[in-house]
Amino acid sequence: MKIPPVKGTRDFYPSDMAVRNWIIDGWKRVSLRNGFEEYDGPIFEYLKMFQIKSGDEIVEQLFSLTDRGGRELALRPEITPTLARMVNQRISSLPKPIKWFSVPRLFRAERPQKGRLREFFQWNIDIIGEDDVLADAETIFCALDYLQEVGLTPDDIVVKISSRKMLAELLRTIGIAEDKLEDLYAVLDKRSKLPTDIFEQMLAESVTDESKCKKILKLMSIEFIKQIGSVVELTRQVKESVDELSRLFELLNVMGAGDYCIFDIGIVRGLAYYTGIVYEIYDKGSELRAIGGGGRYDNLLQLFGGPSIPATGFGIGDCVLAILLEEKGLIKPEPRQLDYFVAYVEEAYKEAAVKLTMKLRSAGWRTSFSYKSTKLSKQLKEASEQKAKKCIIIGEEFKNNELVIKDMATGQQELIKVDKFFADKHDPS
Amino acid sequence: MKIPPVKGTRDFYPSDMAVRNWIIDGWKRVSLRNGFEEYDGPIFEYLKMFQIKSGDEIVEQLFSLTDRGGRELALRPEITPTLARMVNQRISSLPKPIKWFSVPRLFRAERPQKGRLREFFQWNIDIIGEDDVLADAETIFCALDYLQEVGLTPDDIVVKISSRKMLAELLRTIGIAEDKLEDLYAVLDKRSKLPTDIFEQMLAESVTDESKCKKILKLMSIEFIKQIGSVVELTRQVKESVDELSRLFELLNVMGAGDYCIFDIGIVRGLAYYTGIVYEIYDKGSELRAIGGGGRYDNLLQLFGGPSIPATGFGIGDCVLAILLEEKGLIKPEPRQLDYFVAYVEEAYKEAAVKLTMKLRSAGWRTSFSYKSTKLSKQLKEASEQKAKKCIIIGEEFKNNELVIKDMATGQQELIKVDKFFADKHDPS
Numbered sequence: 022m023k024i025p026p027v028k029g030t031r032d033f034y035p036s037d038m039a040v041r042n043w044i045i046d047g048w049k050r051v052s053l054r055n056g057f058e059e060y061d062g063p064i065f066e067y068l069k070m071f072q073i074k075s076g077d078e079i080v081e082q083l084f085s086l087t088d089r090g091g092r093e094l095a096l097r098p099e100i101t102p103t104l105a106r107m108v109n110q111r112i113s114s115l116p117k118p119i120k121w122f123s124v125p126r127l128f129r130a131e132r133p134q135k136g137r138l139r140e141f142f143q144w145n146i147d148i149i150g151e152d153d154v155l156a157d158a159e160t161i162f163c164a165l166d167y168l169q170e171v172g173l174t175p176d177d178i179v180v181k182i183s184s185r186k187m188l189a190e191l192l193r194t195i196g197i198a199e200d201k202l203e204d205l206y207a208v209l210d211k212r213s214k215l216p217t218d219i220f221e222q223m224l225a226e227s228v229t230d231e232s233k234c235k236k237i238l239k240l241m242s243i244e245f246i247k248q249i250g251s252v253v254e255l256t257r258q259v260k261e262s263v264d265e266l267s268r269l270f271e272l273l274n275v276m277g278a279g280d281y282c283i284f285d286i287g288i289v290r291g292l293a294y295y296t297g298i299v300y301e302i303y304d305k306g307s308e309l310r311a312i313g314g315g316g317r318y319d320n321l322l323q324l325f326g327g328p329s330i331p332a333t334g335f336g337i338g339d340c341v342l343a344i345l346l347e348e349k350g351l352i353k354p355e356p357r358q359l360d361y362f363v364a365y366v367e368e369a370y371k372e373a374a375v376k377l378t379m380k381l382r383s384a385g386w387r388t389s390f391s392y393k394s395t396k397l398s399k400q401l402k403e404a405s406e407q408k409a410k411k412c413i414i415i416g417e418e419f420k421n422n423e424l425v426i427k428d429m430a431t432g433q434q435e436l437i438k439v440d441k442f443f444a445d446k447h448d449p450s
Numbered sequence: 451m452k453i454p455p456v457k458g459t460r461d462f463y464p465s466d467m468a469v470r471n472w473i474i475d476g477w478k479r480v481s482l483r484n485g486f487e488e489y490d491g492p493i494f495e496y497l498k499m500f501q502i503k504s505g506d507e508i509v510e511q512l513f514s515l516t517d518r519g520g521r522e523l524a525l526r527p528e529i530t531p532t533l534a535r536m537v538n539q540r541i542s543s544l545p546k547p548i549k550w551f552s553v554p555r556l557f558r559a560e561r562p563q564k565g566r567l568r569e570f571f572q573w574n575i576d577i578i579g580e581d582d583v584l585a586d587a588e589t590i591f592c593a594l595d596y597l598q599e600v601g602l603t604p605d606d607i608v609v610k611i612s613s614r615k616m617l618a619e620l621l622r623t624i625g626i627a628e629d630k631l632e633d634l635y636a637v638l639d640k641r642s643k644l645p646t647d648i649f650e651q652m653l654a655e656s657v658t659d660e661s662k663c664k665k666i667l668k669l670m671s672i673e674f675i676k677q678i679g680s681v682v683e684l685t686r687q688v689k690e691s692v693d694e695l696s697r698l699f700e701l702l703n704v705m706g707a708g709d710y711c712i713f714d715i716g717i718v719r720g721l722a723y724y725t726g727i728v729y730e731i732y733d734k735g736s737e738l739r740a741i742g743g744g745g746r747y748d749n750l751l752q753l754f755g756g757p758s759i760p761a762t763g764f765g766i767g768d769c770v771l772a773i774l775l776e777e778k779g780l781i782k783p784e785p786r787q788l789d790y791f792v793a794y795v796e797e798a799y800k801e802a803a804v805k806l807t808m809k810l811r812s813a814g815w816r817t818s819f820s821y822k823s824t825k826l827s828k829q830l831k832e833a834s835e836q837k838a839k840k841c842i843i844i845g846e847e848f849k850n851n852e853l854v855i856k857d858m859a860t861g862q863q864e865l866i867k868v869d870k871f872f873a874d875k876h877d878p879s
Contacts, residue, residue, distance in 0.1 A: 023755030024499050024535060027523060030492030032536050035550065038488045054811045056818040056836075058786065059467045063459030063569055064493065064525075064555060065513075070453050084494075086515040086525075088559055094456060096493075096515075106453060107461050116835075118821060121464065126493060126555075130517055140492055151821050155804070166812055275801055276808040326452030357487065372704055375584070379705040382483045383595055389485040392547060392580050406545075407485075 029132075029139030039354035041142070044339055044346075045124050048144040051167040052122035055159070057146060060121045062103035068093040070102045073324055074294055082129040084139075096128035099336070100145050101318075102325065108149055109327030117150030127338075136310050136341040144313075147334030149322070154265050157298040157317055157333045158272035164302065164313065164335055165278045172351040178312065181285035182269065182300040185316065187262035188289065194253050195236045197228065203293050210289040212241060243286050246270075269298055294318045298333065304345050312345065313337030360386040362404030366416035368394045374415050377424075384446065405429060458561075458568030468783035470571070473768055473775075474553050477573040480596040481551035484588070486575060489550050491532035497522040499531045502753055503723055511558040513568075525557035528765070529574050530747075531754065537578055538756030546579030556767075565739050565770040573742075576763030578751070583694050586727040586746055586762045587701035593731065593742065593764055594707045601780040607741065610714035611698065611729040614745065616691035617718065623682050624665045626657065632722050639718040641670060672715050698727055723747045727762065733774045741774065742766030789815040791833030795845035797823045803844050806853075813875065834858060 026032055033041055049059065068085055084096040097103060100123055108119060123145045133139055146163050148156040161180060168178060188209075189202060197205060208227045212220050221238065228234045239252050246267060253259065266284070273279045290299045297317030304312060315335025323329045346352045361381055365374040374390050381388040389407055391400045397414065404412045414425040414434075424442055427434045437445075455461055462470055478488065497514055513525040526532060529552055537548060552574045562568055575592050577585040590609060597607060617638075618631060626634060637656045641649050650667065657663045668681050675696060682688065695713070702708045719728045726746030733741060744764025752758045775781045790810055794803040803819050810817040818836055820829045826843065833841045843854040843863075853871055856863045866874075 023538070024496050024502075026492060026535065027494060027496060027517075027521070030494070032492070032532075032539070033490040034536065034540070035487035035489055038490055041490075042488070051811075054814060054816045056788070056816070058464035059471070060464055061462040061467055061470075063455060063461070064557070065456060065459070065569075067453050067456060073453075084515055084517065086513055088456075088513065092456070103461075106455065107463065109452070110461070111463070128493070140494075153821060155821060162808055166808075169812070272804070275805050277805070277812070278808075359485070375701070376704050376706070379591055379595075379707075382480075383598070383706070385483060387483045387485070392582060392584060 027139070031138065031140065035357070039357070040343065040352055041339070043352070043354035044343065045142060045144075047167060047171060048122075048124055048337075051163065051170065052144075052146060055120075055146075055163040055166060057120045057122040057163070059123060060104070060107065061123050061125060062097070062100060062107060064126065065094045065096050066103060066106075068095040070106065071095055071098060074102060074292065074321070082131045084128050084130045097125065098127055098129050100125040100127070100143070101147075101321065101334075104145075104147060105322050105325040105327065109322055109325055112322075112327055112330075118156065119147070119149040121149075122146045136344055138340055142339040144337045144339075145334060146315075147332060149332040150330055151333075152319070152331035154269050154298065155272055156331075158269055158276060160315060160333055160335055161273060161282070161300060162276045162278050164315075164337060165281050168281075168302070168312075171346060172349070173345075175280040176305065177345075177349060178281065178302060178304050180282045180300050180302050181288045182266070182282055182298065183284065183286050183288040184262050184266045184297060185290065185295045185299050186297045187259065187266055188286070190256070190258045190262050191240060191249070191253050192237070194256055194259055195233055195240070196230075197233065201227070206289050206293065207291060209237075209241065209287070210291045212287050212289075241286055244284075246284050266298070288314075290314060290316055294321050294324070296320060300335075302337070306348075309341050309345060312341050357408060358387065359389055359404070359407050359409040361388040361411050361413055362400070362407060362409035363388060363390045363413045363415065364397055364400035364404065365390075365394070366397050366414065370415040370419060373419060377413065377415065380443075384443075386446075401427075456568070460567065460569065464786075468786070469772065469781055470768070472781070472783035473772065474571060474573075476596060476600060477551075477553055477766075480592065480599065481573075481575060484549075484575075484592040484595060486549045486551040486592070488552060489533070489536065490552050490554060491526070491529060491536060493555065494523045494525050495532060495535075497524040499535065500524055500527060503531060503721065503750070511560045513557050513559045526554065527556055527558050529554040529556070529572070530576075530750065530763075533574070533576060534751050534754040534756065538751055538754055541751075541756055541759075547585065548576075548578040550578075551575045565773055567769055571768040573766045573768075574763060575744075576761060578761040579759055580762075581748070581760035583698045583727065584701055585760075587698055587705060589744060589762055589764055590702060590711070590729060591705045591707050593744075593766060594710050597710075597731070597741075600775060601778070602774075604709040605734065606774075606778060607710065607731060607733050609711045609729050609731050610717045611695070611711055611727065612713065612715050612717040613691050613695045613726060614719065614724040614728050615726045616688065616695055617715070619685065619687045619691050620669060620678070620682050621666070623685055623688055624662055624669070625659075626662065630656070635718050635722065636720060638666075638670065638716070639720045641716050641718075670715060673713075675713050695727070717743075719743060719745055723750050723753070725749055729764075731766070735777075738770050738774060741770050786837060787816065788818055788833070788836050788838040790817040790840050790842055791829070791836060791838035792817060792819045792842045792844065793826055793829035793833065794819075794823070795826050795843065799844040799848060802848060806842065806844065809872075813872075815875075830856075 072080055083098055086094050124142055127143050128140055146160050205227055208223050225234055273282050288299055288301050295316045296319040299316035301314035302312040313336055317333040319331045363374045363378045365371050371394055378388050378390045391403050409429055412427040412429055422439045423436050424439055425434055426437055501509055515523050553571055556572050557569055575589050634656055637652050654663055702711050717728055717730050724745045725748040728745035730743035731741040742765055746762040748760045792803045792807045794800050800823055807817045807819045820832050838858055841856040841858055851868045852865050854863055854865055
């Protein structure tokens with residue numbers, strides 16, 4: 022009986038797994054050097070956990086399940102609710118700021134498309150307990166520290182940055198009522214994803230006052246922070262949020278990440294819970310979806326029964342990133358390699374080869390041998406196929422406790438006493 | 451709104467994550483040095499995938515879900531069906547023997563107990579395409595290579611080994627009908643888990659002929675392979691399977707793993723698909739469940755629509771293992787450590803500290819700084835709490851492009867030019 026894999030999931034054969042590990046190990050290494058500690062939660066949580074944060078899009082895309090006790094559960098579509106739950110559980114004992122990262126496997130029950138699968142990995146970085154915009158800058162730097170390390174330059178990618186706080190103040194100044202803001206964010210977030218006329222029609226439906234509507238359109242066409250004053254009056258609140266955004270760009274310059282970053286008032290982020298700086302990372306060349314995005318969400322922990330505490334963070338998925346890296350020829354997983362391949366000239370030495378192989382493995386060396394008692398030439402071919410650095414040949418010399426060591430790169434052979442061979446060896450790491 | 455985690459799942463706070471990573475990294479390192487390549491499949495598959503292999507226990511414990519298209523899916527309770535599917539998909543192009551490992555996250559909808567959770571990790575090793583008992587020996591060696599490395603000795607654990615093939619031949623020789631074998635395996639597997647009288651009653655219900663029943667009981671009381679001939683006639687088939695088992699023990703001795711291994715005719719394994727050598731790993735001291743187990747399953751790939759091809763492998767879960775390692779004081783995760791902590795003597799140098807921190811991170815060093823512009827003594831305390839090896843102090847000297855480097859272990863300080871500091875630095879790895 023042949024059964025296919027489920028659409029939108031991936032089989033990771035060893036060559037695919039090498040790429041997945043290369044990406045995830047890079048995320049982890051960069052997170053650690055940026056001072057973040059790793060955490061993780063369960064693959065499933067109570068369904069209602071994911072209904073607390075608005076973002077209707079996410080709730081619609083949940084894989085839900087019921088356990089034997091009739092409890093409604095769901096596979097996690099994001100890890101932020103779990104993070105909020107975990108931090109709230111230990112809020113008083115955790116030293117602040119909390120700098121945590123995670124690489125959760127996530128699930129969305131949507132139609133698979135290019136760069137969007139039903140099962141994927143996402144790099145998450147969060148700083149909780151620090152309201153300074155320096156924390157926002159640090160998370161953006163951390164994302165770029167990785168993206169730069171794998172070889173993506175400011176010619177390849179851009180971080181588009183704005184401020185939800187500033188946008189809110191601007192819209193208030195224009196005269197948008199407080200209870201209309203949330204719906205309006207969702208409309209404005211669609212701007213770059215829709216044809217201009219359709220977007221403008223949606224906006225007109227959301228903001229019925231024509232003069233307000235025009236002001237918003239003018240605002241959305243701004244290219245530089247300095248232009249804001251020409252469209253909207255710089256109230257104290259507007260000015261404060263503009264200053265914060267300007268300071269973020271200064272800090273990114275100090276950090277050496279400024280070349281990747283631009284202001285883009287069109288970055289709104291769909292989710293309702295963002296409260297400050299917001300950003301999305303895009304490739305410059307092609308038509309891919311966002312590589313990742315994030316921002317400040319100072320009220321989220323409170324939504325999950327915790328205290329009011331500032332927080333900022335981002336998520337970068339593996340699917341779009343892998344497509345971009347593939348396009349640029351930047352995927353460079355560690356090649357599979359053996360330290361030793363132990364060959365034997367005839368069946369009589371096979372047991373000795375097995376013994377030596379296991380001894381080398383226990384000492385930490387990647388070692389293999391051939392199951393089949395074939396000719397030496399065939400074993401050497403196998404060693405070469407498995408990319409062995411050295412081949413140990415067990416033959417007549419073994420009666421005198423000697424081994425032949427062949428360097429597979431140079432072809433050079435040397436004869437060495439078994440005892441000396443082990444005495445000379447250093448730790449493989 | 452406060453929502454608890456689902457019963458039987460785990461939150462991995464950084465200290466828990468360090469233990470999880472330490473266990474899983476060890477599994478991966480040992481797998482690689484034993485010549486295995488890593489693979490993985492999706493977290494969920496079609497429900498019917500998991501119904502193909504018998505093992506009713508597993509099917510009852512499935513977390514099932516339905517997608518938008520009404521397809522019945524299930525969270526994987528084991529990875530072997532996925533392995534069979536993946537290998538079958540590429541059976542003709544994969545070089546044999548296939549030596550693969552995986553560390554899947556698995557799910558069982560059962561009542562959580564000590565050492566048994568609803569969500570766990572399992573180390574899987576499989577060799578496909580090799581019928582020599584040497585392959586079985588290699589998998590057992592690989593498990594022990596890890597268990598020995600973490601510090602478990604033959605005084606702590608034991609691998610109990612038998613042969614399903616031999617048991618089948620013995621039961622046939624006693625006169626058990628072919629169609630009764632499968633049920634009987636399930637009964638015999640319960641022997642060590644039930645009180646003697648209850649087990650004997652179950653056996654009597656399964657094997658109604660009293661003399662056959664007695665013979666089976668006598669057989670199950672055998673302690674050494676050599677005693678078999680005194681209970682059952684050594685037919686050619688029995689002798690062949692006994693010889694294979696004896697050869698396995700010889701090979702394990704050659705490999706240096708013999709001290710951990712004993713023959714135990716009571717090892718049957720519940721699952722119906724085992725066809726040869728079977729084994730389970732137990733702790734000697736306490737009353738824990740099996741740490742892991744495995745064996746040969748030569749017909750499994752065929753069940754999943756593939757060819758008839760020999761295969762052998764094992765699974766070791768993380769829950770029982772972690773309990774045992776904890777009991778023995780053998781859990782030793784890598785301590786969290788910083789290479790550098792960058793402190794500043796006053797607010798005016800904070801920007802320079804941020805800049806230097808980011809530069810060090812991009813060069814690969816684990817580096818942190820303090821968000822709060824507190825006194826130097828407080829920053830040094832923070833550096834010490836974060837286990838920084840060195841602290842860089844930015845103060846007056848910075849005007850002359852000099853840094854103070856304080857060794858946190860010795861307390862020694864040196865003054866160094868910024869340029870020289872970076873020129874002297876080696877790669878952190």
